[in-house]
Amino acid sequence: MTHARFVRVALNGIPIHENITVTGPTRASAFQDEASSGPVMFQGDHGPVALRNIRVKHCGQERLESQNITHRVLKRQVDALPETFPEVETPPMAVVDLADHRITSTRPVLVAYEGLLQVPTIGVHHFAIVLDWITGDPHFRDARIGGAQLRVGDTIVLRHDSNTSRATGSVNLAEGTHAITIVYFKKTGGRPPGVTLEVTGPNSPLHFLMRNQNRRQEPAPIYLHSDVGPVMHRSFVSHGRTKRIHAISAGDPEGVHYSLDR
Numbered sequence: 001m002t003h004a005r006f007v008r009v010a011l012n013g014i015p016i017h018e019n020i021t022v023t024g025p026t027r028a029s030a031f032q033d034e035a036s037s038g039p040v041m042f043q044g045d046h047g048p049v050a051l052r053n054i055r056v057k058h059c060g061q062e063r064l065e066s067q068n069i070t071h072r073v074l075k076r077q078v079d080a081l082p083e084t085f086p087e088v089e090t091p092p093m094a095v096v097d098l099a100d101h102r103i104t105s106t107r108p109v110l111v112a113y114e115g116l117l118q119v120p121t122i123g124v125h126h127f128a129i130v131l132d133w134i135t136g137d138p139h140f141r142d143a144r145i146g147g148a149q150l151r152v153g154d155t156i157v158l159r160h161d162s163n164t165s166r167a168t169g170s171v172n173l174a175e176g177t178h179a180i181t182i183v184y185f186k187k188t189g190g191r192p193p194g195v196t197l198e199v200t201g202p203n204s205p206l207h208f209l210m211r212n213q214n215r216r217q218e219p220a221p222i223y224l225h226s227d228v229g230p231v232m233h234r235s236f237v238s239h240g241r242t243k244r245i246h247a248i249s250a251g252d253p254e255g256v257h258y259s260l261d262r
Helices: none
Strands: 004-011 014-022 065-074 109-119 123-131 146-152 155-160 166-173 176-186 195-201 204-210 231-239 242-251 258-261
Touching: 004 204, 123 146, 123 155, 123 176, 146 166, 231 258
Parallel strands: none
Antiparallel strands: 004 014, 065 109, 109 176, 123 166, 123 195, 146 155, 146 176, 155 166, 195 204, 231 242, 242 258
């Protein structure tokens, strides 16, 4: 018997656990035969609970691999994704590792990656792309400052054309090698673009074809406001190097705030 392990747990789109090993039984569990793999039970007995859009995936160990990737960079401001990549003076440059590749230019850019994608198992694959310079800044509410497109074979799997940082798409892929094209643009300057492209498959855990190498993007804080009296909230609280997962946080309009760990 081995310990259970959660590869990734997200609440309202925000990761709250990654690569967590469960070393013991659930506190106050309803049954005594917990195992390393099996059904998942949701327990909510400390007040009203609302659940929807619950997705649970049993992950294997297979990963999609990129091969023979090249990239082209146009250091010029564009307003939208072009139908074809403009001609540039320099030829396409080889990319050794797509997951670790980084564009260092702080100017507005248009970037295109082309190559092959090795798919280990037939089935539906889910992709998500995140552009870290699109943060919800109200200054750019009515102006498009970036976008992206992922094409596998002849299928456009996802197209990012909004002012939210994340876009998703799914496609049914056969086992074998497929052509892949990733194009994105960043209309603002100031810092290099950070792009994350993640994928899960029928027997694949969530993993990254591209990983943002610039900085870790912290989730936005969630604020609770009260004008009538103290408010208590069940929450996850970081304390030192650990995360307390059974905490009660209390806030008061007088400015006295604290957390209790069970």
